[in-house]
Amino acid sequence: MEYQPKTHVNAAIIAGIIGLIWLSAIWVNLVIPPSATPAEAEEAPTLRGERIEIVMHEWGFNQLKRGGPTIEIKAGQEIEIVLTNQGKNFHSFQIRTKDGQPVAGLTKDDTIDPGATRTIKIRIDQPGEYIYVCPVSGHPEKGMQGTIIVTE
Numbered sequence: 817m818e819y820q821p822k823t824h825v826n827a828a829i830i831a832g833i834i835g836l837i838w839l840s841a842i843w844v845n846l847v848i849p850p851s852a853t854p855a856e857a858e859e860a861p862t863l864r865g866e867r868i869e870i871v872m873h874e875w876g877f878n879q880l881k882r883g884g885p886t887i888e889i890k891a892g893q894e895i896e897i898v899l900t901n902q903g904k905n906f907h908s909f910q911i912r913t914k915d916g917q918p919v920a921g922l923t924k925d926d927t928i929d930p931g932a933t934r935t936i937k938i939r940i941d942q943p944g945e946y947i948y949v950c951p952v953s954g955h956p957e958k959g960m961q962g963t964i965i966v967t968e
Protein backbone atom coordinates (compact mmCIF):
# COMPACT_ATOMS: atom_id res chain seq x y z
CA MET A 817 0.00 0.00 0.00
CA GLU A 818 2.81 2.42 0.73
CA TYR A 819 4.13 2.10 -2.87
CA GLN A 820 0.80 3.08 -4.43
CA PRO A 821 1.38 6.89 -4.46
CA LYS A 822 4.78 6.39 -6.15
CA THR A 823 3.15 4.16 -8.81
CA HIS A 824 0.66 6.91 -9.52
CA VAL A 825 3.46 9.45 -9.93
CA ASN A 826 5.29 7.13 -12.34
CA ALA A 827 2.10 6.55 -14.33
CA ALA A 828 1.53 10.31 -14.56
CA ILE A 829 5.11 10.87 -15.80
CA ILE A 830 4.73 8.14 -18.44
CA ALA A 831 1.36 9.55 -19.53
CA GLY A 832 2.95 13.01 -19.74
CA ILE A 833 5.81 11.76 -21.90
CA ILE A 834 3.42 9.89 -24.24
CA GLY A 835 1.31 13.05 -24.47
CA LEU A 836 4.34 15.16 -25.40
CA ILE A 837 5.43 12.70 -28.11
CA TRP A 838 1.88 12.69 -29.47
CA LEU A 839 1.69 16.50 -29.48
CA SER A 840 5.06 16.86 -31.20
CA ALA A 841 3.98 14.35 -33.86
CA ILE A 842 0.91 16.52 -34.56
CA TRP A 843 3.04 19.67 -34.55
CA VAL A 844 5.53 18.21 -37.07
CA ASN A 845 2.64 17.21 -39.36
CA LEU A 846 1.14 20.70 -39.18
CA VAL A 847 4.38 22.59 -39.66
CA ILE A 848 5.86 20.22 -42.26
CA PRO A 849 2.80 18.94 -44.16
CA PRO A 850 3.42 15.86 -46.30
CA SER A 851 3.53 17.11 -49.91
CA ALA A 852 5.22 16.52 -53.22
CA THR A 853 8.83 17.58 -53.19
CA PRO A 854 11.41 17.74 -55.98
CA ALA A 855 12.69 14.42 -54.64
CA GLU A 856 9.29 12.89 -55.28
CA ALA A 857 9.34 14.17 -58.85
CA GLU A 858 12.78 12.67 -59.37
CA GLU A 859 11.52 9.30 -58.15
CA ALA A 860 8.95 9.12 -60.96
CA PRO A 861 10.32 6.87 -63.72
CA THR A 862 11.53 8.58 -66.90
CA LEU A 863 9.13 8.16 -69.82
CA ARG A 864 10.75 7.01 -73.07
CA GLY A 865 9.73 5.62 -76.43
CA GLU A 866 7.76 6.61 -79.52
CA ARG A 867 4.41 6.69 -77.68
CA ILE A 868 4.22 8.51 -74.38
CA GLU A 869 1.15 8.67 -72.16
CA ILE A 870 0.62 11.87 -70.20
CA VAL A 871 -2.13 12.42 -67.64
CA MET A 872 -2.95 16.03 -66.75
CA HIS A 873 -4.59 17.17 -63.52
CA GLU A 874 -4.36 19.88 -60.88
CA TRP A 875 -1.44 20.70 -60.64
CA GLY A 876 0.88 18.25 -62.29
CA PHE A 877 1.27 15.32 -64.62
CA ASN A 878 0.99 11.53 -64.13
CA GLN A 879 -0.24 11.69 -60.52
CA LEU A 880 2.56 13.92 -59.21
CA LYS A 881 1.00 16.64 -57.03
CA ARG A 882 3.37 19.15 -58.61
CA GLY A 883 5.61 18.71 -61.64
CA GLY A 884 5.81 15.73 -63.91
CA PRO A 885 8.01 12.79 -64.85
CA THR A 886 11.07 13.43 -67.00
CA ILE A 887 10.43 12.60 -70.65
CA GLU A 888 13.28 11.47 -72.90
CA ILE A 889 12.89 11.36 -76.69
CA LYS A 890 15.20 11.12 -79.70
CA ALA A 891 15.93 14.14 -81.89
CA GLY A 892 14.25 14.07 -85.29
CA GLN A 893 11.92 11.22 -84.34
CA GLU A 894 8.16 11.54 -84.59
CA ILE A 895 6.67 10.86 -81.14
CA GLU A 896 3.03 10.24 -80.31
CA ILE A 897 1.89 11.82 -77.07
CA VAL A 898 -1.40 10.59 -75.64
CA LEU A 899 -2.87 13.35 -73.49
CA THR A 900 -5.60 12.54 -70.98
CA ASN A 901 -7.17 15.23 -68.82
CA GLN A 902 -8.13 13.73 -65.46
CA GLY A 903 -8.55 17.16 -63.89
CA LYS A 904 -11.46 19.49 -63.35
CA ASN A 905 -9.96 22.36 -65.39
CA PHE A 906 -9.13 22.61 -69.08
CA HIS A 907 -5.51 21.64 -69.63
CA SER A 908 -3.10 21.53 -72.53
CA PHE A 909 0.43 20.43 -73.37
CA GLN A 910 3.28 22.41 -74.86
CA ILE A 911 7.04 21.96 -75.16
CA ARG A 912 9.21 25.04 -74.73
CA THR A 913 12.87 25.93 -74.75
CA LYS A 914 14.29 26.63 -71.30
CA ASP A 915 13.83 30.37 -71.96
CA GLY A 916 10.15 29.89 -72.75
CA GLN A 917 9.86 29.71 -76.56
CA PRO A 918 7.25 27.19 -77.76
CA VAL A 919 8.71 24.49 -80.01
CA ALA A 920 6.03 21.77 -80.16
CA GLY A 921 2.64 20.70 -78.87
CA LEU A 922 -0.56 22.68 -78.39
CA THR A 923 -1.25 26.35 -77.63
CA LYS A 924 -2.93 27.71 -74.52
CA ASP A 925 -6.13 28.23 -76.54
CA ASP A 926 -6.19 24.63 -77.79
CA THR A 927 -7.13 22.79 -74.62
CA ILE A 928 -8.37 19.33 -73.73
CA ASP A 929 -11.67 19.04 -71.87
CA PRO A 930 -11.86 17.40 -68.44
CA GLY A 931 -12.24 13.66 -69.03
CA ALA A 932 -11.10 13.83 -72.67
CA THR A 933 -8.10 12.23 -74.37
CA ARG A 934 -6.26 13.44 -77.47
CA THR A 935 -3.20 12.08 -79.23
CA ILE A 936 -0.77 14.57 -80.75
CA LYS A 937 2.44 14.10 -82.72
CA ILE A 938 5.59 16.02 -81.99
CA ARG A 939 9.09 16.11 -83.42
CA ILE A 940 12.07 18.07 -82.11
CA ASP A 941 15.18 18.19 -84.28
CA GLN A 942 17.56 20.03 -81.96
CA PRO A 943 18.94 17.90 -79.08
CA GLY A 944 18.97 19.49 -75.65
CA GLU A 945 16.98 20.03 -72.50
CA TYR A 946 13.50 21.48 -72.82
CA ILE A 947 10.53 21.96 -70.53
CA TYR A 948 6.96 20.81 -71.02
CA VAL A 949 4.09 22.72 -69.50
CA CYS A 950 0.37 23.11 -69.45
CA PRO A 951 0.32 26.46 -71.30
CA VAL A 952 -2.98 27.60 -69.77
CA SER A 953 -2.31 30.87 -67.90
CA GLY A 954 -1.06 30.29 -64.36
CA HIS A 955 -0.90 26.51 -64.63
CA PRO A 956 2.90 26.12 -65.08
CA GLU A 957 3.41 28.24 -61.94
CA LYS A 958 0.99 26.04 -60.02
CA GLY A 959 3.15 23.01 -60.82
CA MET A 960 2.24 21.88 -64.33
CA GLN A 961 5.74 21.67 -65.75
CA GLY A 962 8.40 19.03 -66.25
CA THR A 963 11.64 18.32 -68.07
CA ILE A 964 11.93 16.82 -71.53
CA ILE A 965 15.33 15.71 -72.76
CA VAL A 966 15.95 15.36 -76.49
CA THR A 967 18.89 13.06 -77.16
CA GLU A 968 20.92 12.78 -80.37
Ligand SMILES: [Cu+2]
Nearest residue numbers: 907950952955
Ligand atom coordinates in the same frame (compact mmCIF):
# COMPACT_ATOMS: atom_id res chain seq x y z
CU1 LIG B 1 -3.49 23.22 -67.08
